[in-house]
Amino acid sequence: MKNVYFGLITVLICQLGLAQIEHGGFPFALEFENKNIQIPTYTTPEIDLKLVEQEDAVTDQYKETMYRFGIDHEVDVDFFELANTVIHKERIISRLQIYCPDARSVNFLVDDFYLPEGSQLFVYSPNGEEIKGAFTAENNRENRIFPVGLVGGDQIVIEYSAPLNSEDASFHISQITHGYRSVLGYVDASKGPFGSSGPCNINVNCPEGLPWADQKRAAAIIVQGGGVCSGSMVNNVNQDETPLFLTANHCLGNPASWTYYFNHESASCSGSSGPTNQSISGGSLLASSSGSDFALIELNSSIPASYEPCFAGYDATDIQNVTSAVSIHHPGGDVKKICFEEDSPFHQNISFNGNPSTRMWYINQWEDGVTEPGSSGSPLYNQEGRVVGVLSGGAAACAGTNNNGQYDFYGRVGFAWDGTNSSNRLKDHLDPGNTNTLITDMFCPYDVVFPNDAAGQGIFNIPDLSCSLDPFSPEFNLKNSGSNTLNSVTLNYTYNGDSQDPIEWTGSLEQNESTNVTLASFTPQSGSNTIIVSLSMPNGVSDDNSSNDVNSTNVEAGLFSEANWTVTINTDDYGYETYWEVREQGTGDVVAFGGNTEVGPNGGGNQDAGGADPGAYDDNDTYITEVEFTESGCYEFIIVDDYADGICCSFGSGSYSVVDGGGEVIVEGGEFGATETTTRSVVYTSLSEDDFSQRIQVYPNPVSDILNVRIPGLIGTVQLRLLNSLGQMIKQEIRNNTGELIQIDTRGLVPGNYLLELSNDANIGVKRFSVK
Numbered sequence: 001m002k003n004v005y006f007g008l009i010t011v012l013i014c015q016l017g018l019a020q021i022e023h024g025g026f027p028f029a030l031e032f033e034n035k036n037i038q039i040p041t042y043t044t045p046e047i048d049l050k051l052v053e054q055e056d057a058v059t060d061q062y063k064e065t066m067y068r069f070g071i072d073h074e075v076d077v078d079f080f081e082l083a084n085t086v087i088h089k090e091r092i093i094s095r096l097q098i099y100c101p102d103a104r105s106v107n108f109l110v111d112d113f114y115l116p117e118g119s120q121l122f123v124y125s126p127n128g129e130e131i132k133g134a135f136t137a138e139n140n141r142e143n144r145i146f147p148v149g150l151v152g153g154d155q156i157v158i159e160y161s162a163p164l165n166s167e168d169a170s171f172h173i174s175q176i177t178h179g180y181r182s183v184l185g186y187v188d189a190s191k192g193p194f195g196s197s198g199p200c201n202i203n204v205n206c207p208e209g210l211p212w213a214d215q216k217r218a219a220a221i222i223v224q225g226g227g228v229c230s231g232s233m234v235n236n237v238n239q240d241e242t243p244l245f246l247t248a249n250h251c252l253g254n255p256a257s258w259t260y261y262f263n264h265e266s267a268s269c270s271g272s273s274g275p276t277n278q279s280i281s282g283g284s285l286l287a288s289s290s291g292s293d294f295a296l297i298e299l300n301s302s303i304p305a306s307y308e309p310c311f312a313g314y315d316a317t318d319i320q321n322v323t324s325a326v327s328i329h330h331p332g333g334d335v336k337k338i339c340f341e342e343d344s345p346f347h348q349n350i351s352f353n354g355n356p357s358t359r360m361w362y363i364n365q366w367e368d369g370v371t372e373p374g375s376s377g378s379p380l381y382n383q384e385g386r387v388v389g390v391l392s393g394g395a396a397a398c399a400g401t402n403n404n405g406q407y408d409f410y411g412r413v414g415f416a417w418d419g420t421n422s423s424n425r426l427k428d429h430l431d432p433g434n435t436n437t438l439i440t441d442m443f444c445p446y447d448v449v450f451p452n453d454a455a456g457q458g459i460f461n462i463p464d465l466s467c468s469l470d471p472f473s474p475e476f477n478l479k480n481s482g483s484n485t486l487n488s489v490t491l492n493y494t495y496n497g498d499s500q501d502p503i504e505w506t507g508s509l510e511q512n513e514s515t516n517v518t519l520a521s522f523t524p525q526s527g528s529n530t531i532i533v534s535l536s537m538p539n540g541v542s543d544d545n546s547s548n549d550v551n552s553t554n555v556e557a558g559l560f561s562e563a564n565w566t567v568t569i570n571t572d573d574y575g576y577e578t579y580w581e582v583r584e585q586g587t588g589d590v591v592a593f594g595g596n597t598e599v600g601p602n603g604g605g606n607q608d609a610g611g612a613d614p615g616a617y618d619d620n621d622t623y624i625t626e627v628e629f630t631e632s633g634c635y636e637f638i639i640v641d642d643y644a645d646g647i648c649c650s651f652g653s654g655s656y657s658v659v660d661g662g663g664e665v666i667v668e669g670g671e672f673g674a675t676e677t678t679t680r681s682v683v684y685t686s687l688s689e690d691d692f693s694q695r696i697q698v699y700p701n702p703v704s705d706i707l708n709v710r711i712p713g714l715i716g717t718v719q720l721r722l723l724n725s726l727g728q729m730i731k732q733e734i735r736n737n738t739g740e741l742i743q744i745d746t747r748g749l750v751p752g753n754y755l756l757e758l759s760n761d762a763n764i765g766v767k768r769f770s771v772k
Contacts, residue, residue: 025120025122025133025134026131027122027124027128027131027133027157027159027161028088028089028091028093028120028159028161029088029093029095029157029159029161030124030128037084037086038084039084039095039096039097039157040082040083040084040095040096040097041096041097041098041099041155042075042077042082042096042097042098042099043098043099043100043101044073044075044098044099044100044101044176044178045073046101046102047071047178047180049180049573049650049651050573050651052071052180053574053643053650053651056068057607057643059373060373060607061373061397062373062393063371063372063373063375063376063391063392063393063394063408064250064352064353064376064392064393065227065250065373065376066224066227066228066229066251066253066374066376067227067228067229067331067332067333067372067373067374067376068226068227069179069180069181069182069183069226069227069228069333070103070105070107070177070178070179070180070181070183070225070226070227071177071178071180071226072175072176072177072225072226073100073175073176073177073178074174074175075173075174075175075176076172076174077172077173077174077176078171078172079094079096079158079160079171079172079173080094080169080171082096083095083096083158083160084096087164090163090164091161091162091163091164092161092162092163092164092166093159093160093161094159094160094161095157095158095159095160096157096158097126097155097156097157097158098155098156098158098176099154099155100154100155100176100178100179101154102154103153103154103178103179103180104152104153104154104179104180104181104182104649104650105150105151105152105153105179105183106150106151106153106154106155106156106176106177106178106179107147107148107149107150107151107176107177107179107223107225107259108147108148108173108175108176108177109145109146109147109148109173109174109175109176109225109257110145110146110147110148110171110172110173110174111144111145111172111173111174111175112144112170112171112172113139113140113141113144113145113146113170113171113172114140114144114169114170114171115135115136115137115139115140115160115169116137116162116166116167116168116169117137117166117167118137118162118163118166119136119137119160119161119162119163119166119169120133120134120135120136120160120161120162121133121134121135121136121158121159121160121171122134122135122157122158122159123148123151123156123157123158123159124151124156124157124159125151125152125153125155125156125157126153126155126156126157130151130152130153132148132149132151139281141256141282141300143256143282144170145254145256145257145282146281146282147223147224147257147258147259147281147282148281149223149259149261149276149279149281150179150183150223150276158171175225177225177226178226179226180650181645181650182332182333182650182671183223183228183332183333197331197332197334197337197372197374197398197673198331198332198370198372198397198398198644198673198674199398199400199401199673199674199675200369200370200398200399200400200401200402200403201331201334201337201339201369201370201372201398202337202338202339202368202369203265203266203268203269203270203271203335203336203337203338204216204219204265204328204335204336204337204338205265205266205267205268205269205271205458206269206338207269207458207460207477208338208340208368209328209338210457210458210477210479210514211514212326212328212338212381212385213457214310214385214442214444214512215232215310215312215326215328215379215381215385215442216265216328216336216338217263217308217309217310217444218232218233218234218309218310218311218312218328218379218442219231219232219328219329219330219336219378219379220232220233220245220260220261220262220264221260221261221264221330221333221374222247222251222258222259222260222261222377223258223259223261223333224251224253224254224257224258224259225253225257227253228330228332228333228374229247229248229251229374229376229377230247230329230330230374230375230376230377230378230391231245231246231247231248231251231260231377231378231379231390232245232246232247232312232328232378232379232387233245233246233303233309233310233311233312234246234296234311234312234314234387234430235311235312235313235314235430235440235441235442235443236311236429236430236431236432236440237430237431237432237433237435237437237440238432238433239311239440239443241302241303241311241443241445242298243280243283243298243299243301243302243303244286244296244297244298244299244311244429244430245260245283245296245297245298245299246294246295246296246297246312246377246379246387246390247294247295247297247376247377247390248293248294248295248376248377248390248391248392248411249288249289249290249293249294249295249353249411250293250352250353250376250392250393251295251376251377252285252288252295255282255283255284255285255295255297256282256283256284256300257282258281258282258283258297259279259280259281260279260280260281260283260299261276261278261279262278262279262280262303262307262309263275263278263307263308264276264278264330264335264336265335265336266335266336269458271335272334272335273335274335274336278304278306278307280299280300280301280303281300281301282299282300282301283297283298283299283300284297284298284300285297286298286422286423286429287419287422287423287424287425287426287428287429288423288424289416289419289424289425290352290353290354290355290358291355291358291359291415291416291419291424292358292359292360292411292412292413292415292416293352293353293355293358293360293390293392293411294390294411294413294416294426295377296426296429296430298429305446308444308446308447309444309445309446310442310443310444311442311443311444311445312379312381312386312387312442313385313386313387313439313440313441313442313443314386314387314388314413314430314439314440315382315384315386315387315388315413315414315438315439316413316414316416316417316426316427316430316438316439317414317438317439318412318413318414318415318417319414320344320346320347322344322345322361322382322383322388323344323382323383324340324341324342324343324344324382324383325340325341325345325361325363325380325381325382325383325388326338326339326340326341326380326381327339327341327371327375327378327379327380327381327391327410328378328379328381329371329374329375329378329391330374330375330378331370331371331372331373331374331375332372332373332374333374334374337369337375338369339366339368339369339370339371340366340367340368340369341363341365341366341367342367343364343367345361345362345363345380345389345410346361346362347359347360347361347362347412348360348361348362348409350362350392350409352392352393352409358392358411359411359412359415360389360392360409360410360411360412361380361388361389361409361410361411361412362407362408362409363380363394363396363407363408363409363410364407365396365403365405365406365407366396366403366408367403368403369403370396370397370398370403370404371391371394371396371408372396372397372398375391376391376392376393377390377391378390378391379391380410385442386439386440386441386442387413388410388412388413388414389410389411389412389413390410390411390413391408391410391411392409392410392411393408393409394406394407394408394409395407395408396408398644398674400674400675401674401675413426414438417430417438448545449481449482449483449511450481450482450483450544450545451482451483451484451544452482452484452486452538452539452541452542452543452544453480453481453482453538453543453544453545453548454478454479454480454481454482454486454489454535454538454543454549455478455479455480455481455535455545455548455549456476456477456478456479456533456535456548456549456550456551457477457478457479457514457551458476458477458551458553459474459475459476459477459519459531459533459551459552459553460474460475460476460477460516461473461474461475461516461518462474462553462555464679465524465555465556465557465558466556466557466558466559466634466679466680466681467558467559467585467633467634467679467680467681468557468558468634469523469524469525469526469557469558469724469725469750469752470523471521471522471523471524472521472522472524473518473519473520473521473522474518474519474522474531474553475516475517475518475519476491476493476516476517476518476519476533476551477514477515477516477517478491478505478509478514478515478516478517478535479509479512479513479514480509480510480511480512480513480514481511481512481545481548482511482538482544482545483511484539485508485509485510485511486507486508486509486538486539487506487507487508487539488504488505488506488507488537488538488539488540489505489535489536489537489538489539490502490503490504490505490535490536490537491503491504491505491517491519491533491534491535492533492534492535492536493519493531493532493533493534494530494531494532495522495529495530495531496525496529496530496751497530500519500520501520503517503519505517519531519533523750524555524557524558525557525558525750525751525752526557526558526559526560526724526725526750526751526752526753527556527557527558527559527725527751527752527753527770528554528555528556529554529555529556529557530552530553530554530555531552531553531555532550532551532552533550533551533552534549534550534551535549535550536549558681558724558725558752558753559679559680559681559725560680560681560682560683560724560725560727560753560755561660561661561662561664561666561680561681561682561683562660562661562662562664562682562683562755562766562768563628563629563660563661563682563683563684564626564627564628564629564660564661565582565626565627565629565637565658565659565660565661565666566624566625566626566627566658566659567580567582567592567594567624567625567627567637567656567657567658568622568623568624568625568656568657568658568659569594569595569617569622569623569624569625569639569647569654569656570621570622570647570653570654570655570656570670571617571618571619571620571621571622571623571647571652571654572619572620572647572648572651572652572653572654572670573619573620573651573652574619574643574651574652575595575611575616575617575618575619575620575621576596576609576610576611576613576616576617576619576642577596577599577609577641577642577643577647578595578596578599578617578639578640578641578642578647578654579593579594579595579596579597579599579600579601579615579639579640579642580593580594580595580637580638580639580640580656581593581594581601581637581638582627582635582636582637582638583601583635583636583638584633584634584635584636585633585634585635585636585679586633586634591627591628591629591635592625592627592628594615594617594623594625595615595616595617595623595640596609596613596614596615596616596617596642597613597614597615598610598613598614598616599613599640599641599642600640601638601640601675606642607642607643607644608642609642609643619652620652620654629682629684630684631684632681632682632683632684632727633681633682633684633727634679634680634681634682635679635680635681635682636677636678636679637658637666637667637677637678637679637680638675638676638677639656639672639675639676640674640675641672641673641674641675644673644674645673646670646671646672646673646676647670648669648670648671649670649671653670654670655668655669655670656668656669656670658678660680662768666678666680681725681727682727683723683725683727683755684727692763692764692765693765693766693767694765695711695712695765696709696710696711696756696758696765696766696767697709697710697711697712698756698767698769701769701770702769702770702771702772703746703769703770703771703772704746704747704771704772705745705746705747706743706744706745706746707743707744707746707756707769708741708742708743709741709742709743709744709756709758709767710741710742711742711758716736716760717734717735717736717760718734718735718736718742718758718759718760719732719733719734719735719758719759719760720732720733720734720735720742720744720756720757720758721756721757721759722744722754722755722756722757723754723755723756723757724752724753724754725752725753725754730749730754731744744756746771749771750771751770751771751772752770752771753768753769753770754768754769754770754771755767755768755769756768756769
């Protein structure tokens with residue numbers, strides 16, 4: 001290493017797995033008055049995305065290796081030899097930029113890392129919107145290895161600063177990872193940090209996952225260079241918070257170069273993004289074996305209390321008394337998912353990764369959800385919520401929005417318990433006192449338990465109301481988070497701001513037990529609706545913890561659009577992978593379609609399309625289709641990608657949009673997985689937006705009482721029809737237009753969106769308005 005005060009700014013947008021504990025602060029260089037000071041740039045070679053996709057088409061079918069999201073470049077970069085150094089406010093500041101052409105993210109590995117006291121290191125995006133650090137002397141490790149986690153984009157800046165006359169620092173980069181597809185949500189926030197899993201997966205915070213709220217807090221995602229696996233923290237007999245991490249042996253590389261991301265999950269059932277700022281870098285391998293494909297790692301740092309971790313309990317009895325099972329994992333590096341096996345897993349010896357008889361738990365098929373590449377190493381929980389296995393492989397995957405009904409297998413913790421020595425068995429590390437304790441429970445050391453603590457866990461049982469204003473009865477999940485038995489609580493709730501009669505719940509819930517409470521019937525208005533539920537007076541006293549008392553949800557209902565639609569498809573580098581159609585929801589009748597008909601509406605992710613298929617689109621081209629409707633109804637727009645990676649942005653910048661006859665954008669995008677569906681109620685009025693429609697004036701809009709309608713230049717009889725968002729006629733009457741205002745009383749109408757149709761013998765026109 002060159003003897004220089006370590007100053008570092010790295011503009012790096014390739015991906016690598018390192019997430020260290022950060023110490024906050026702000027880069028000095030971003031405070032410069034002249035932010036245009038030129039920074040030296042290290043550029044990595046471009047990658048052949050078409051070749052990469054061909055390789056992924058093969059490897060993405062298997063869980064036996066890490067899921068690849070990036071290409072690793074082996075480099076020899078001495079930061080101090082390349083960086084630009086200046087003196088600012090009695091500090092030396094050194095900066096270097098790293099550029100990975102067209103990358104979605106950048107990460108890198110430092111194989112000689114040492115920071116002196118008083119120094120700071122930051123890694124950030126050139127615009128300063130994403131900042132990692134500060135990293136300080138507290139991040140030094142005896143092995144001097146330091147992985148730096150993902151930063152979005154294709155450039156990063158590395159900035160090092162230290163007081164004048166500081167001790168020398170060392171910073172040598174041996175690997176830069178060019179992230180070419182989504183992981184940890186880079187680069188599209190709508191998809192989420194790792195938004196690349198199949199559409200049949202279930203977010204861990206969906207209603208099905210509520211009973212597993214503690215187990216999910218043990219799960220984490222591993223990033224190693226350009227690959228990802230899953231795993232979980234595991235408790236030991238001493239329950240002393242030793243940071244032990246359990247994953248699969250086949251995920252192993254060098255745990256010292258791994259980054260472990262915690263709490264990367266969507267807060268909702270339908271969300272696709274989650275936090276990426278809770279991570280730890282590096283760890284040491286304690287034990288591993290191919291006999292049951294397990295690896296146990298001790299992290300370099302204790303997990304901060306702010307991460308609110310739990311340590312999973314285990315069951316090493318290896319008895320075949322498991323009646324059901326659950327796995328929590330990160331498929332394709334996506335936000336945390338959960339899957340359910342309702343039957344009994346059983347023992348099976350499987351030839352796996354060179355071992356002819358790897359001891360496994362065998363899952364015939366998942367009832368709900370699946371695992372995918374990237375899920376490897378994730379825990380298998382028995383019906384008691386204890387870990388009995390770690391995912392090794394299998395053929396389970398999504399087939400469009402459905403489970404493909406295939407198998408998975410997990411290395412058995414019970415078999416891994418014993419071995420020939422401490423390097424190939426679990427018991428020395430999970431039971432260091434050799435007490436022969438084969439079962440431990442979940443341990444959540446930072447939980448604060450209050451005596452009386454009623455908690456809301458969400459509002460559910462909400463139907464798809466895209467084309468409906470039908471009433472429904474939501475359900476609220478009530479949990480007892482307190483140490484006292486919960487016997488009563490008051491539920492106060494509102495529908496669109498209107499208070500409903502409180503529910504005085506009574507029953508008996510022990511700590512961590514939950515139940516669903518059915519709310520009163522709710523008739524939504526067209527557009528956006530809000531439901532808010534608030535808890536009070538558990539067991540007749542004030543709630544000791546009010547932070548979890550309030551839950552709310554937004555419900556979209558009666559979403560209407562005008563006929564006709566314009567569908568625009570801008571293809572990516574693989575136009576033949578795309579298919580779309582518009583169909584009537586109830587009958588399935590196709591109104592219009594385009595693209596590769598061999599892919600079809602349910603073929604997403606099959607990876608068997610070709611450029612010679614019927615209807616296949618050309619690469620990087622634009623296709624515009626006018627969709628005409630002949631009647632009102634509920635219609636779906638469905639877009640499908642044969643490779644399950646959408647049409648943006650890994651392989652070109654494709655996009656799509658659907659615009660209705662009134663010029664309103666129904667949906668637009670390009671980042672999705674195998675398929676994406678948007679539903680709207682279409683109001684057909686047998687007219688187009690002509691000159692007569694343009695002459696009609698309506699105001700105020702939105703309206704709360706009287707709607708004024710003026711039609712300049714039109715005298716005589718006019719027929720008026722008022723339609724709601726579902727195309728249903730609300731009012732019809734004949735008016736004699738004298739050139740003055742036509743006034744319509746809207747005070748009896750439910751708030752929402754409406755269409756006003758006006759016609760006479762020669763003209764017909766329509767206007768959209770809203771009632772508030």
